[in-house]
Structure formats: structure tokens, C-alpha cells
Amino acid sequence: MDPYDGFDEFVAARSAALSRTAFLLTGDHHLAQDLLQVALSRVADRWRRLRDAAPEAYARRIMVNELTSWRRRRRYHERPVEAVVEEPAPEDWPSAVIRRVVIGRALARLTPKQRAVLVLRFYEDLSEAATAEALGCSLGTVKSQTHQALSRLRVVAPELADFAREPGEVRA
Numbered sequence: 166m167d168p169y170d171g172f173d174e175f176v177a178a179r180s181a182a183l184s185r186t187a188f189l190l191t192g193d194h195h196l197a198q199d200l201l202q203v204a205l206s207r208v209a210d211r212w213r214r215l216r217d218a219a220p221e222a223y224a225r226r227i228m229v230n231e232l233t234s235w236r237r238r239r240r241y242h243e244r245p246v247e248a249v250v251e252e253p254a255p256e257d258w259p260s261a262v263i264r265r266v267v268i269g270r271a272l273a274r275l276t277p278k279q280r281a282v283l284v285l286r287f288y289e290d291l292s293e294a295a296t297a298e299a300l301g302c303s304l305g306t307v308k309s310q311t312h313q314a315l316s317r318l319r320v321v322a323p324e325l326a327d328f329a330r331e332p333g334e335v336r337a
Contacts, residue, residue: 168212168213169209169212170216171212171216172208172209172212172216175208175216175220175221176205179220179221179224180201180205182221183201183204183205183221183224183225183228184197184198184201185288186225186228186284186285186288186289187200187201187204187228189272189280189284189288190228190229190232190277190280190281190284191232192269192272192273192280200228200231200232201228203227203228203231204224204225204227204228204231205224207224207227208220208223208224208227211223222295222298222299225285225289225299226298226299226301229281229285229299229300229301230301232277232281233277236277264325267322267324267325268322268325270322271318271321271322271325272284274317274321275314275317275318275321276314278300278310279310279313279314279317280314281300282296282300282307282310282311282314283311283314283315283318285299285300286307286311293307293308293311
């Protein structure tokens with residue numbers, strides 16, 4: 166039996182989603198591709214054990230951990246956004262494209278931990294417990310980081326107020 170049996174199918178099926186997650190975590194296309202390659206190579210190394218388990222969850226965990234390591238080693242440098250330029254959108258742009266740009270700019274203004282929590286919780290649709298496991302932190306940390314990140318989004322991107330509401334929060 167081939168030890169990589171099913172790995173090509175996994176990569177074909179999930180690499181686009183993992184690539185988007187990597188981009189949302191890093192905010193940079195080139196770093197996202199590097200991060201994805203590291204994650205997929207580590208999944209491949211452990212494919213025998215992972216193929217019947219949760220290879221995608223393992224890949225996400227690798228991406229978060231690797232990004233943390235890059236920051237610690239100073240290989241990865243945050244590029245803070247000085248100011249968000251308010252550019253009027255052409256009338257023919259779909260609102261989804263505009264929203265994606267605004268969300269990307271807003272995510273870039275969060276701390277790396279806050280960005281990771283929001284990406285995993287709301288983009289990847291992971292539970293609080295699964296997010297805590299992926300980040301290697303406590304459930305309370307996920308809850309507090311989510312609250313802080315959503316509060317920060319309300320300040321840096323008030324136009325996203327409907328997206329930044331916490332569950333159960335009533336619109337004023």
C-alpha cells in the first residue's frame with residue numbers, strides 16, 4: 166500500500182481553502198504560499214497517521230504554529246497599516262468585492278492572535294474549543310480574543326458593524 170495514498174486527493178480538494186486561510190492569517194500572498202507549502206509538507210510527512218484522522222485541522226494548526234515561529238525568529242515582519250484610504254468604489258463593482266477589500270484591510274489592523282482567532286472562528290467556522298486547540302490556548306483566551314478583535318473591528322471598520330456583532334448582540 167502506498168503511504169501517500171489519498172494525499173493528492175486531499176491536496177486537490179482542500180488546498181484552495183487552506184490557501185485562503187493562510188492568506189487571511191498573513192495578509193500577504195507570498196507568505197501565505199510559503200506557509201501553505203510548509204503545512205502541506207508536514208502533513209505529507211505524517212500522512213499515514215493523518216489520512217484517517219483530521220489532516221485539514223492538522224494543517225491549520227501547523228500554519229498557526231509556523232506563523233508564530235516565523236514571528237519569533239523575526240523572519241516574518243508585520244507591516245502595520247498607517248491609515249486606511251477611503252477610496253470611492255466604482256458603481257459597477259459588486260459589493261462583495263468591496264466588502265472583501267474592507268475586511269482584508271480591517272484584519273491587517275488586528276494583532277496576529279486576534280486575526281487568527283477571527284479567521285478560525287468565523288472564516289473556518291471552527292467552534293471555540295476547536296479554535297483553542299488549533300491555537301494551543303485556553304477556551305477563555307479564544308473568547309477574550311474574539312471579543313477584543315470584534316471590538317477593534319468596530320473601531321477600525323465601522324462599515325462592517327453587521328459582521329462584527331457578537332452572537333446574541335442586539336442592534337442599537
